[in-house]
Amino acid sequence: MNIHVAPSGLHEILAAKKVHHNLSAVQLVELGLQRGEGMLTSTGAFRVETGKYTGRSPKDKFIVREPSVDKDVDWGAVNQPMSQDAFDRLYTKALDYLNKQEELYVFDGFAGADPEYRLAVRFVNEYAWQNLFVRQLFIRPNAEELKHHSPQFTVISVPGLSADPQTDGTRSETFIVVSFEKRVVLIGGTHYAGEMKKSIFSVLNYLLPKQGVLSMHCSANVGKDGDVALFFGLSGTGKTTLSTDPERALIGDDEHGWSDRGVFNFEGGCYAKCIRLSQEGEPEIWNAIRFGTVLENVVLREDTRIADYDSDKLTENTRAAYPLEYIPGALQPSMAGHPQTIIFLTADATGVLPPIAKLTKEQAMYYFLSGYTSKLAGTERGVVEPEATFSTCFGAPFLPLAPTVYAELLGDKINRHDVSVFLVNTGWTGGGYGSGKRMKLGYTRKMVTAAVAGQLNDAEYETDPIFGLAIPKAVEGVPSDILQPKNTWADPEAYDRTAKQLAAQFAENFKKFKGVAESIQQAGPSVQ
Structure with missing residues (x-):
């Protein structure tokens, strides 16, 4: 896979602003609490609400129609095309939005445990909790790997930025757009963190079969x-x-x-569903929901902050994001x-x-x-x-x-x-x-x-x-x-x-x- 240099304009923003690079889970939780992004549960998990969007928005997903991928992509209702001009406008809009943020969060990691096929990824987030989410869900490099990390794909997640369908070529205020030539994913208009996870999965689903994987x-x-x-x-x-x-x-x-x-x-x-989760039925997942875990849209009891996993008040799609090592005996x-x-x-x-x-x-x-x-x-x-x-x-x-x-x-x-x-x-x-x-x-x-x-x-x-x-x-x-x-x-x-x-x-x-x-x-x- 070719090494990718950060897209035009992003280098300058990340160099000039107050950017938090590759923070620990403890640091991200502290910043998330300071910024009022969520709260700790009785077990120490960081609980957030994602607002209007509590699941994926597949009808708001696009792939940029570029010459190098045009003949390969199975265009249609799933893989909706976006013109290069529309993407460039939306990308500029996202950079302008990033430039106005007081703080940004960057995580550098990998997708793919096999070194022969892994993809070096960078996530740029406006929220500390979303940066914690990708830190826990993707592969965290060691100190030596981080020193030589050069992103091959960059995901820019700006939940607070809404698209204008009239001018941006989107269906709604939400957008998830992949450009394979620029090696960028843009996500906006939705706070649901699963879009970041699945966007990289889509990227790998394009790249790996070409290598026989x-x-x-x-x-x-x-x-x-x-x-x-x-x-x-x-x-x-x-x-x-x-x-x-x-x-x-x-x-x-x-x-x-x-x-x-x-x-x-x-x-x-892991990104586990936890609606009706019980300690008896799924003890490994139950015990993984502790400090460092991101808990999405789970209702808490006000007096104790104990999670009510049976409640679907916010959504049926309640989720817990935690690192593999939280599961006893996970393969490493x-x-x-x-x-x-x-x-x-x-x-x-x-x-x-x-x-x-x-x-x-x-x-x-x-x-x-x-x-x-x-x-x-x-x-x-x-x-x-x-x-x-x-x-x-x-x-x-x-x-x-x-x-x-x-x-x-x-x-x-x-x-x-x-x-x-x-x-x-x-x-x-x-x-x-x-x-x-x-x-x-x-x-x-x-x-x-x-x-x-x-x-x-x-x-x-x-x-x-x-x-x-x-x-x-x-x-x-x-x-x-x-x-x-x-x-x-x-x-x-x-x-x-x-x-x-x-x-x-x-x-x-x-x-x-x-x-x-x-x-x-x-x-x-x-x-x-």
Whole structure:
């Protein structure tokens, strides 16, 4: 990756103003408190509110249409183009805004634990708490690495700057814009810190496949014998929760690369959902919410400042950002070998998919391209209840290239490394949203544990007549009656109708993929 010199005008601002470079977590918390940006909770976490935006704003994301990327980017509703002139105007506006701030905060770090593929990143923030956020979530360089750090991509986050759609070429006051030629990301009009994290993920999703590395929206862990498991899924499907296992070392909770050397984490921290978090259900995450952790939009009890994780008063998308080392036994550095098991997580709001099913290689490719799940409340602006969606490769909002680029890379790696693939439904059972209930986390954990341990590779299976999925007849510690979703419905005919409707949605969605092998097309649900 080419070394990047800071964009024109930014050097001068960072040299002339009062800029805090690479502060410690303690220093950033102190400054955040002094500036009234947030407050400490009873456990010492730094709690903030992000205001109007408590989730990502995907419709306000743009890529600058530049000659070097024009033919590669999969332009459309996800990858919306912005002209170079519009970007230059917005960039100048952002620099003018930075120039008016009394203080700025800079963090220099890395994205990518594997030194062969890492990206040197710089974040420029107007808020101390947002600088703490990126410090905890990205890879922190040691003193020697910091001395030689030269940013290859710069993220400028100015939440207080609103765009004018009439003059700036945006859809609203919010903007997240990537320029691959200038190697800059501009973020404004939103205080939601997750935009910074996901913007770098999008950048890596463009750069790494060109080097033969599969970039993945997944969590990963590794067992004592070196066996690696990947967990794909959209926000809220359980990636962080299920990969945080006291019996296995956490590699990372959200974003990874898979090269010829193995799997590596993109980040140095975790960004866990904490709505209805409990010490009993998720002790590792519970204990990670301490001093240095950024807690977003969690309601506190006024008298004690104890977090009320059950409250969705501000949003369902409450979050905790903490460094990997807050999880006992997390792998450092965050690199491991090739996976033996892949889990596709889906929160099925219809309640018709089985809680676990083993996939053939062709089915794995079909369900990876489909990326079916339900968007959960709060993860995106405007989503207030579960909403069925097909998110290609379980990460469509972050994929600048054509979906088949990522799918072909995955298929090649599954074949070469003989990986077992499972579909796991963490959504509803006994009916859809509103009539059924959410699958118990304890049961899901037991099913995932059995899959990762290889216990289901030679299990006895029965085939679902509509989806063609191989459903195990028994999983240790799980009631057998919940394994077949139809058995959990009070009205079997209602189940059949709903299942056929979902199968038809799968088929309709898959029509958009061109050039996919016939064997993969035939691996989907049966539609009569």
